[in-house]
Structure formats: C-alpha cells, structure tokens
Amino acid sequence: MCLASVPPPPNRITRRGVLAGAAVLAGSAAALSAAGPAAAARPAGRERATAPAGDLVIEGGTLLDPATGEVTEDAVVVIRSGKVRSAGPRGKQDVPAGVPRLDAHGRWVLPGLVDAHIHLSTVAEAREALTKGATSARSGSTTFYQDIAVRELARRLPDRAPRLRAAGIFVTPDLGDSVLADPELAALAGLRDGVRSAPALRRVVEVNLARGADVVKTRVNERAGLPGQDPLAQVYSFEQLAEVVAAARRGGKSVLCHGYSEKGCHDAVRAGIRSLEHGVFVGERTLHEMRRRKTYFTPTLAAIAGLAESADPVLAERGRTYLPVLRQAVRAAHELGVPLAAGTDSSGGEITPIGREVELMRAAGLPALDALRTATTGAARLLGLTGTAGRLAPGYAGDAVVVSGDPLEDMSLLSRPLHVVRAGRLG
C-alpha cells in the first residue's frame, strides 16, 4: 500500500477528521509492518502468508503465573491475533501449525509487566519502555498530550509502545509550557495565582478529558527532583484536591496524586484519589485510610533511589534520606494490606526497566511473589486491565517477557528480559 491510496485530508480539519486520517494512515503502516522486517519471527515460504501479525507460540519455557504462583515446566503459550488462546503444559492443548515459534527452553516465561507511573513523551521512550519489559503502562502526565498519541501508536502498532493509560497534562498550580498544549488552556496563563480556584481546576481536568485522557494526574506537594523545591510544601488543600477528584469522576475517571508529606498524603487520600504516587512520608493513619478505601500506593522506589545517585548534592542528600523512609512505608503498607503498584517514574529519555522497581519492592521487604504482583496482577487492577494484563491465561493479551532464570530467586533478571512479546509480536 502506498500513500497515494490514502484519501486527502478533509477540507475542514476537525479533531474527528484528523483521527480518521490517522486511522487510514495507521492501517497502511500496519500493512507495511506485517510484510516487512517486523515479521522476523514468522516462518519462511508459503506459511508466511498464513501467519498474521499477533500469532505466536512460546514453547518449552517455565511458565510462572503471578496470580497463583503456579509454575509449569515445559509450557506452551499459544497466542492468536494478539490474545492468549491457551497456556499450560505441553501436550494438553492444540498447537496450531504454521504459526511462528519462540523457543523458550531453559527460560522463564511471565506475563508482560506493567509500569504504573511513567512519562512517555517520545516514540523512542515508548519503544524503550517496551523493550525493557513494560507491555502496559499508566502515564504520569506529559507536557503536550504526547501520551495520548503514544496510546494511539500502541493501539495501532503494538510492537512500538506499551498499552497506555494516558493522563494528559499535569493538574498543577503552574502549568508552565502546558498552557500551549491546547488553545482552551491559554486563558489560564493569565491567572495571578495559577491553577488554584475551583473553576480553574475544573477547566484543566475538563480539557484533559475532552482530549481523551484516561486518568487525571495532580499533586499535593512540590517536587523532590528539583533542588529549589521543598517536597514537603503543600500546593493544594483537601478542598482543591476534592474539586479535582469530583471533576475527574464526572468524566468517569480516577486521579493519581503526587505527594510526599504525611498531611498532604492524608488530604489527598481523603479527597478520594485512586493512587498515591511517591508517598515517602505517608503515615500509619493514612495507610489505614488507604486500606479502607483500597487506595493504591505507587512508591516509585527507583526514582527515589535515583535521586540518591544524583550529581546535585541537595538531591543526593534528599534521596539518601528519603529512601529508607520510603522502604519502611512500603513495608508498612504491605503488612496492612494496602495495594501496591510498581512505577518507575521514568522521564526525559531515561527509561528505568520496570523490573528494577520490582527488585526494589523485594528489597523493601515484600515476599518475591508479592513484589512481582506489584507489576502484574496488582498494577493491572489499578489500570482497569484485569482480564487483559498481569497473567498469561486464555483471553488475556498476548503480552509476555522471557527471562533467563527464575525471577523469584533473582529479581534482577526482570530488568534484563531476553524477549518481550506484545500482543503476539516480538517487541
């Protein structure tokens, strides 16, 4: 298919028109990739034509189900049209002929991992997150709605990006360059106090929802990653956060909230957020409230550990001070039964493998299987992907990682996947 067969753009450029044009183009791109080098795992010759994209058999590996902890040696996973048809011991299922095979003898096979907090702003970042093991992800916001475009890229070309829940732009007092992300936001640039009033907060959430955001990202505290900011300074009150949550809920969406101070975390949780991000100084009373409300905790241990290695002395000191406190909070949360989700908080071209966060969850004191669940079944539930991500069972997405040994024995293997399969395609 060549571009000449793509219809010209509509006379009047509407958002719907643009999306329709993109769909036509993506169809041609998918056709190109199906016939091109992305089909490397396909059998040669006549069979090639009978193996559409998204068909794959992973055979001979040791299959680990994070939901049950069950381990199956010499397993066969059959993926057809991007979804798991069957998964289990060899000999107990129909293995179709003419479908590409991935030999996993001597390897371990797991469902693709979920990164519940990542900032994907470029095609390269999206691809790198995938090749490092994240087959599904939730955005922690991007400056110009790039995450919404990444989500569409992932839908049309699954081997290019993780399946993504997009957050749009950050609901924060100072929108910075994001006032340029949509013409509807320009008026907010002139507000003397920034985005703080109820109408301003509602406006940002509503523009996000109109742009197709799946979740809303806000904050209660300043940032830890900037030396000039005080991460314990509170930027939004309980009432302001409740306004954000209410606006998101009117659109059927949930809120993830960046927070550090105990008071800030407590206000955010009471305001009805779905997940608390970072949460270094979250206290016991808030953790009890989180358990009661089933609020998730996404500690982003990898990001805080990264601060400790910063060249900036203020950030390095902050990281060294915060990390043991956060580890203790993670342990306390797990003991109380607060649901935990793994998120790397990767951004700006530096993509941390999601397996590294799982490793840090284990190091914080979680049993190995529970640590793995924070990036599989647990995170899938947070993203509304139960039945799609987190397991390799019939009907689930054909997303898998193949690692060189038992990840429950050595969690660092998760950071170095040998193969990543996304919707039955080798990523």
Ligand SMILES: [Zn+2]
């Ligand atoms: Zn973030």
